[in-house]
Amino acid sequence: MxxxxxxxxxxxxxxxxxxxxxxxxxxxxxxxxxxxxxxxxxxxxxxxxxxxxxxxxxxxxxxxxxxxxxxxxxxxxxxxxxxxxxxxxxxxxxxxxxxxxxxFLPKDAAGRYETIQWVMFQMGGIGPMFGQLGFFHKFAGKEIADKRPLERYLTETKRLLDVLEQRLTGRQFMMGDAVTIADFAIVGWVRSLVGFYDAADLVGYDKLTALSAWFDRMMARPAVQxxxxxxxxx
The missing domain is CATH 3.40.30.10 (Glutaredoxin)
Known part of the structure:
Protein backbone atom coordinates (compact mmCIF):
# COMPACT_ATOMS: atom_id res chain seq x y z
CA MET A 1 0.00 0.00 0.00
CA PHE A 104 -7.17 11.66 -25.70
CA LEU A 105 -4.01 13.35 -26.98
CA PRO A 106 -2.76 12.61 -30.51
CA LYS A 107 0.44 10.62 -30.75
CA ASP A 108 1.89 12.62 -33.65
CA ALA A 109 3.75 15.76 -32.63
CA ALA A 110 1.74 18.15 -34.80
CA GLY A 111 -1.60 16.84 -33.52
CA ARG A 112 -0.33 16.85 -29.94
CA TYR A 113 0.69 20.50 -30.00
CA GLU A 114 -2.41 21.58 -31.90
CA THR A 115 -4.54 19.96 -29.20
CA ILE A 116 -2.51 21.58 -26.42
CA GLN A 117 -2.93 24.99 -28.06
CA TRP A 118 -6.71 24.66 -27.71
CA VAL A 119 -6.32 23.66 -24.06
CA MET A 120 -4.23 26.83 -23.58
CA PHE A 121 -6.91 28.81 -25.46
CA GLN A 122 -9.39 27.66 -22.85
CA MET A 123 -7.03 28.34 -19.95
CA GLY A 124 -6.01 31.82 -21.08
CA GLY A 125 -9.23 33.03 -22.70
CA ILE A 126 -12.42 31.06 -22.16
CA GLY A 127 -12.02 30.45 -18.44
CA PRO A 128 -11.14 33.99 -17.34
CA MET A 129 -13.59 35.73 -19.68
CA PHE A 130 -16.57 33.44 -19.14
CA GLY A 131 -15.97 33.65 -15.40
CA GLN A 132 -15.89 37.43 -15.38
CA LEU A 133 -19.01 37.64 -17.53
CA GLY A 134 -20.75 35.28 -15.13
CA PHE A 135 -19.78 37.45 -12.16
CA PHE A 136 -21.03 40.69 -13.70
CA HIS A 137 -24.15 39.11 -15.16
CA LYS A 138 -25.34 36.95 -12.28
CA PHE A 139 -23.60 37.93 -9.08
CA ALA A 140 -22.36 41.08 -7.35
CA GLY A 141 -21.62 42.80 -10.62
CA LYS A 142 -25.34 43.48 -10.97
CA GLU A 143 -25.05 46.03 -8.19
CA ILE A 144 -22.45 48.07 -10.08
CA ALA A 145 -23.97 51.07 -11.83
CA ASP A 146 -21.14 51.26 -14.36
CA LYS A 147 -22.07 48.73 -17.05
CA ARG A 148 -18.75 48.94 -18.88
CA PRO A 149 -17.26 45.86 -17.14
CA LEU A 150 -20.21 43.70 -18.20
CA GLU A 151 -20.07 45.08 -21.73
CA ARG A 152 -16.33 44.43 -21.92
CA TYR A 153 -16.58 40.81 -20.86
CA LEU A 154 -19.69 40.21 -22.93
CA THR A 155 -17.94 41.47 -26.06
CA GLU A 156 -14.92 39.27 -25.41
CA THR A 157 -17.03 36.22 -24.54
CA LYS A 158 -18.95 36.58 -27.79
CA ARG A 159 -15.67 36.82 -29.68
CA LEU A 160 -14.36 33.66 -28.05
CA LEU A 161 -17.60 31.83 -28.79
CA ASP A 162 -17.27 32.86 -32.43
CA VAL A 163 -13.77 31.36 -32.47
CA LEU A 164 -15.22 28.10 -31.16
CA GLU A 165 -18.08 28.23 -33.65
CA GLN A 166 -15.64 28.61 -36.54
CA ARG A 167 -13.41 25.84 -35.24
CA LEU A 168 -16.29 23.39 -34.79
CA THR A 169 -17.97 24.08 -38.11
CA GLY A 170 -17.54 20.86 -40.08
CA ARG A 171 -15.97 19.05 -37.11
CA GLN A 172 -17.44 16.64 -34.60
CA PHE A 173 -14.93 17.66 -31.93
CA MET A 174 -12.23 20.27 -31.48
CA MET A 175 -9.66 18.13 -33.28
CA GLY A 176 -11.96 16.49 -35.80
CA ASP A 177 -13.54 13.07 -35.45
CA ALA A 178 -11.79 12.10 -32.19
CA VAL A 179 -12.52 13.60 -28.80
CA THR A 180 -9.46 14.99 -26.95
CA ILE A 181 -8.48 16.83 -23.81
CA ALA A 182 -9.32 20.05 -25.66
CA ASP A 183 -12.99 19.06 -25.59
CA PHE A 184 -12.79 18.12 -21.91
CA ALA A 185 -11.19 21.48 -21.11
CA ILE A 186 -13.94 23.49 -22.80
CA VAL A 187 -17.19 21.61 -22.21
CA GLY A 188 -17.56 22.51 -18.52
CA TRP A 189 -17.17 26.20 -19.26
CA VAL A 190 -19.84 26.19 -21.96
CA ARG A 191 -22.08 24.23 -19.60
CA SER A 192 -21.67 26.85 -16.88
CA LEU A 193 -22.09 29.76 -19.28
CA VAL A 194 -25.47 28.61 -20.58
CA GLY A 195 -26.59 26.90 -17.37
CA PHE A 196 -25.18 28.13 -14.08
CA TYR A 197 -24.53 31.68 -15.30
CA ASP A 198 -27.83 31.76 -17.26
CA ALA A 199 -26.17 33.69 -20.08
CA ALA A 200 -27.39 31.77 -23.14
CA ASP A 201 -29.70 34.54 -24.33
CA LEU A 202 -27.16 37.21 -23.46
CA VAL A 203 -24.46 35.70 -25.70
CA GLY A 204 -26.78 34.52 -28.49
CA TYR A 205 -26.03 30.86 -27.87
CA ASP A 206 -28.89 29.56 -30.04
CA LYS A 207 -27.25 31.11 -33.11
CA LEU A 208 -24.05 29.13 -32.54
CA THR A 209 -25.26 25.98 -34.25
CA ALA A 210 -21.93 24.17 -34.58
CA LEU A 211 -20.98 24.92 -30.98
CA SER A 212 -24.36 23.92 -29.57
CA ALA A 213 -24.34 20.66 -31.58
CA TRP A 214 -20.85 19.88 -30.23
CA PHE A 215 -22.00 20.64 -26.69
CA ASP A 216 -24.95 18.29 -27.04
CA ARG A 217 -22.63 15.55 -28.35
CA MET A 218 -20.28 16.05 -25.42
CA MET A 219 -23.03 16.04 -22.81
CA ALA A 220 -24.49 12.86 -24.27
CA ARG A 221 -21.31 10.97 -23.39
CA PRO A 222 -21.89 8.84 -20.26
CA ALA A 223 -18.41 9.58 -18.89
CA VAL A 224 -19.01 13.33 -19.23
CA GLN A 225 -22.35 12.98 -17.45
Whole structure:
Protein backbone atom coordinates (compact mmCIF):
# COMPACT_ATOMS: atom_id res chain seq x y z
CA MET A 1 0.00 0.00 0.00
CA UNK A 2 1.31 3.44 -0.93
CA UNK A 3 2.41 5.73 1.89
CA UNK A 4 1.07 9.25 1.27
CA UNK A 5 1.76 10.53 4.79
CA UNK A 6 4.46 12.86 3.49
CA UNK A 7 1.71 14.92 1.84
CA UNK A 8 -0.06 17.08 4.48
CA UNK A 9 -3.21 17.31 2.36
CA UNK A 10 -3.96 13.67 3.21
CA UNK A 11 -4.35 14.58 6.89
CA UNK A 12 -7.29 16.85 6.00
CA UNK A 13 -8.66 14.60 3.24
CA UNK A 14 -7.59 11.05 4.20
CA UNK A 15 -7.16 8.54 1.41
CA UNK A 16 -9.37 5.49 1.82
CA UNK A 17 -7.56 3.97 -1.16
CA UNK A 18 -4.02 5.40 -1.12
CA UNK A 19 -2.87 3.17 -3.99
CA UNK A 20 -5.00 5.06 -6.53
CA UNK A 21 -4.99 8.63 -7.76
CA UNK A 22 -6.45 11.21 -5.36
CA UNK A 23 -8.53 14.06 -6.81
CA UNK A 24 -9.20 17.24 -4.81
CA UNK A 25 -11.91 19.26 -6.53
CA UNK A 26 -15.36 20.81 -6.60
CA UNK A 27 -17.94 20.77 -9.43
CA UNK A 28 -16.73 24.00 -11.04
CA UNK A 29 -15.84 24.27 -14.74
CA UNK A 30 -12.17 23.76 -13.88
CA UNK A 31 -12.87 21.01 -11.39
CA UNK A 32 -14.93 18.87 -13.74
CA UNK A 33 -12.27 18.91 -16.45
CA UNK A 34 -10.25 16.41 -14.46
CA UNK A 35 -13.13 14.22 -13.28
CA UNK A 36 -14.40 14.03 -16.87
CA UNK A 37 -10.94 13.01 -18.04
CA UNK A 38 -10.65 10.40 -15.32
CA UNK A 39 -14.06 8.97 -16.13
CA UNK A 40 -13.27 8.87 -19.84
CA UNK A 41 -9.93 7.12 -19.32
CA UNK A 42 -11.26 4.62 -16.79
CA UNK A 43 -8.31 5.33 -14.51
CA UNK A 44 -9.06 4.43 -10.89
CA UNK A 45 -9.28 7.46 -8.60
CA UNK A 46 -10.68 8.67 -5.29
CA UNK A 47 -12.44 12.06 -5.31
CA UNK A 48 -12.36 14.47 -2.38
CA UNK A 49 -14.77 17.40 -2.21
CA UNK A 50 -13.05 20.70 -1.45
CA UNK A 51 -15.57 23.25 -0.21
CA UNK A 52 -14.43 26.43 -1.93
CA UNK A 53 -17.46 28.24 -0.51
CA UNK A 54 -15.91 27.72 2.93
CA UNK A 55 -12.48 28.71 1.57
CA UNK A 56 -11.08 25.20 2.10
CA UNK A 57 -8.75 25.59 -0.86
CA UNK A 58 -6.87 28.20 1.15
CA UNK A 59 -6.29 26.17 4.29
CA UNK A 60 -2.77 24.98 5.06
CA UNK A 61 -3.48 21.39 4.04
CA UNK A 62 -4.62 22.28 0.54
CA UNK A 63 -1.95 24.96 0.09
CA UNK A 64 0.68 22.32 0.83
CA UNK A 65 -0.25 20.73 -2.51
CA UNK A 66 -1.26 23.83 -4.44
CA UNK A 67 0.25 27.07 -3.12
CA UNK A 68 -2.05 28.98 -5.47
CA UNK A 69 -5.09 27.80 -3.52
CA UNK A 70 -7.22 26.76 -6.51
CA UNK A 71 -8.95 23.51 -7.35
CA UNK A 72 -8.45 21.02 -8.87
CA UNK A 73 -5.31 19.26 -7.72
CA UNK A 74 -4.26 15.63 -7.80
CA UNK A 75 -1.94 13.34 -5.91
CA UNK A 76 -0.86 10.32 -7.94
CA UNK A 77 0.81 7.61 -5.83
CA UNK A 78 1.99 6.00 -9.08
CA UNK A 79 3.69 8.97 -10.71
CA UNK A 80 6.78 9.09 -12.93
CA UNK A 81 9.41 6.49 -11.98
CA UNK A 82 6.87 4.98 -9.58
CA UNK A 83 7.10 7.92 -7.19
CA UNK A 84 4.13 9.92 -5.84
CA UNK A 85 3.40 13.12 -7.72
CA UNK A 86 1.32 16.09 -6.64
CA UNK A 87 0.08 18.32 -9.43
CA UNK A 88 -2.12 21.40 -9.81
CA UNK A 89 -3.45 23.53 -12.72
CA UNK A 90 -6.22 21.77 -14.60
CA UNK A 91 -4.57 22.08 -18.02
CA UNK A 92 -1.34 20.54 -16.75
CA UNK A 93 -3.29 17.73 -15.11
CA UNK A 94 -5.14 16.96 -18.37
CA UNK A 95 -1.85 16.70 -20.26
CA UNK A 96 -0.31 14.56 -17.51
CA UNK A 97 -3.26 12.16 -17.49
CA UNK A 98 -3.24 11.95 -21.28
CA UNK A 99 0.44 11.02 -21.22
CA UNK A 100 -0.05 8.60 -18.33
CA UNK A 101 -2.88 6.70 -19.99
CA UNK A 102 -1.99 7.21 -23.64
CA UNK A 103 -5.48 8.52 -24.32
CA PHE A 104 -7.17 11.66 -25.70
CA LEU A 105 -4.01 13.35 -26.98
CA PRO A 106 -2.76 12.61 -30.51
CA LYS A 107 0.44 10.62 -30.75
CA ASP A 108 1.89 12.62 -33.65
CA ALA A 109 3.75 15.76 -32.63
CA ALA A 110 1.74 18.15 -34.80
CA GLY A 111 -1.60 16.84 -33.52
CA ARG A 112 -0.33 16.85 -29.94
CA TYR A 113 0.69 20.50 -30.00
CA GLU A 114 -2.41 21.58 -31.90
CA THR A 115 -4.54 19.96 -29.20
CA ILE A 116 -2.51 21.58 -26.42
CA GLN A 117 -2.93 24.99 -28.06
CA TRP A 118 -6.71 24.66 -27.71
CA VAL A 119 -6.32 23.66 -24.06
CA MET A 120 -4.23 26.83 -23.58
CA PHE A 121 -6.91 28.81 -25.46
CA GLN A 122 -9.39 27.66 -22.85
CA MET A 123 -7.03 28.34 -19.95
CA GLY A 124 -6.01 31.82 -21.08
CA GLY A 125 -9.23 33.03 -22.70
CA ILE A 126 -12.42 31.06 -22.16
CA GLY A 127 -12.02 30.45 -18.44
CA PRO A 128 -11.14 33.99 -17.34
CA MET A 129 -13.59 35.73 -19.68
CA PHE A 130 -16.57 33.44 -19.14
CA GLY A 131 -15.97 33.65 -15.40
CA GLN A 132 -15.89 37.43 -15.38
CA LEU A 133 -19.01 37.64 -17.53
CA GLY A 134 -20.75 35.28 -15.13
CA PHE A 135 -19.78 37.45 -12.16
CA PHE A 136 -21.03 40.69 -13.70
CA HIS A 137 -24.15 39.11 -15.16
CA LYS A 138 -25.34 36.95 -12.28
CA PHE A 139 -23.60 37.93 -9.08
CA ALA A 140 -22.36 41.08 -7.35
CA GLY A 141 -21.62 42.80 -10.62
CA LYS A 142 -25.34 43.48 -10.97
CA GLU A 143 -25.05 46.03 -8.19
CA ILE A 144 -22.45 48.07 -10.08
CA ALA A 145 -23.97 51.07 -11.83
CA ASP A 146 -21.14 51.26 -14.36
CA LYS A 147 -22.07 48.73 -17.05
CA ARG A 148 -18.75 48.94 -18.88
CA PRO A 149 -17.26 45.86 -17.14
CA LEU A 150 -20.21 43.70 -18.20
CA GLU A 151 -20.07 45.08 -21.73
CA ARG A 152 -16.33 44.43 -21.92
CA TYR A 153 -16.58 40.81 -20.86
CA LEU A 154 -19.69 40.21 -22.93
CA THR A 155 -17.94 41.47 -26.06
CA GLU A 156 -14.92 39.27 -25.41
CA THR A 157 -17.03 36.22 -24.54
CA LYS A 158 -18.95 36.58 -27.79
CA ARG A 159 -15.67 36.82 -29.68
CA LEU A 160 -14.36 33.66 -28.05
CA LEU A 161 -17.60 31.83 -28.79
CA ASP A 162 -17.27 32.86 -32.43
CA VAL A 163 -13.77 31.36 -32.47
CA LEU A 164 -15.22 28.10 -31.16
CA GLU A 165 -18.08 28.23 -33.65
CA GLN A 166 -15.64 28.61 -36.54
CA ARG A 167 -13.41 25.84 -35.24
CA LEU A 168 -16.29 23.39 -34.79
CA THR A 169 -17.97 24.08 -38.11
CA GLY A 170 -17.54 20.86 -40.08
CA ARG A 171 -15.97 19.05 -37.11
CA GLN A 172 -17.44 16.64 -34.60
CA PHE A 173 -14.93 17.66 -31.93
CA MET A 174 -12.23 20.27 -31.48
CA MET A 175 -9.66 18.13 -33.28
CA GLY A 176 -11.96 16.49 -35.80
CA ASP A 177 -13.54 13.07 -35.45
CA ALA A 178 -11.79 12.10 -32.19
CA VAL A 179 -12.52 13.60 -28.80
CA THR A 180 -9.46 14.99 -26.95
CA ILE A 181 -8.48 16.83 -23.81
CA ALA A 182 -9.32 20.05 -25.66
CA ASP A 183 -12.99 19.06 -25.59
CA PHE A 184 -12.79 18.12 -21.91
CA ALA A 185 -11.19 21.48 -21.11
CA ILE A 186 -13.94 23.49 -22.80
CA VAL A 187 -17.19 21.61 -22.21
CA GLY A 188 -17.56 22.51 -18.52
CA TRP A 189 -17.17 26.20 -19.26
CA VAL A 190 -19.84 26.19 -21.96
CA ARG A 191 -22.08 24.23 -19.60
CA SER A 192 -21.67 26.85 -16.88
CA LEU A 193 -22.09 29.76 -19.28
CA VAL A 194 -25.47 28.61 -20.58
CA GLY A 195 -26.59 26.90 -17.37
CA PHE A 196 -25.18 28.13 -14.08
CA TYR A 197 -24.53 31.68 -15.30
CA ASP A 198 -27.83 31.76 -17.26
CA ALA A 199 -26.17 33.69 -20.08
CA ALA A 200 -27.39 31.77 -23.14
CA ASP A 201 -29.70 34.54 -24.33
CA LEU A 202 -27.16 37.21 -23.46
CA VAL A 203 -24.46 35.70 -25.70
CA GLY A 204 -26.78 34.52 -28.49
CA TYR A 205 -26.03 30.86 -27.87
CA ASP A 206 -28.89 29.56 -30.04
CA LYS A 207 -27.25 31.11 -33.11
CA LEU A 208 -24.05 29.13 -32.54
CA THR A 209 -25.26 25.98 -34.25
CA ALA A 210 -21.93 24.17 -34.58
CA LEU A 211 -20.98 24.92 -30.98
CA SER A 212 -24.36 23.92 -29.57
CA ALA A 213 -24.34 20.66 -31.58
CA TRP A 214 -20.85 19.88 -30.23
CA PHE A 215 -22.00 20.64 -26.69
CA ASP A 216 -24.95 18.29 -27.04
CA ARG A 217 -22.63 15.55 -28.35
CA MET A 218 -20.28 16.05 -25.42
CA MET A 219 -23.03 16.04 -22.81
CA ALA A 220 -24.49 12.86 -24.27
CA ARG A 221 -21.31 10.97 -23.39
CA PRO A 222 -21.89 8.84 -20.26
CA ALA A 223 -18.41 9.58 -18.89
CA VAL A 224 -19.01 13.33 -19.23
CA GLN A 225 -22.35 12.98 -17.45
CA UNK A 226 -20.60 11.17 -14.60
CA UNK A 227 -17.67 13.54 -14.57
CA UNK A 228 -19.68 16.71 -14.05
CA UNK A 229 -21.21 15.21 -10.91
CA UNK A 230 -18.27 13.36 -9.35
CA UNK A 231 -16.93 16.16 -7.18
CA UNK A 232 -20.33 17.44 -6.09
CA UNK A 233 -20.94 18.20 -2.44
CA UNK A 234 -21.51 14.92 -0.52
Missing amino acids: ADLSAFPITARWPAAHPDILQLYAAPTPNGVKVSIMLEETGLAYEPHFVNIGDNESHNDAFLSLNPNGKIPAILDPNGPDGQPLGLFESGAILIYLADKTGQ RGVEISARP
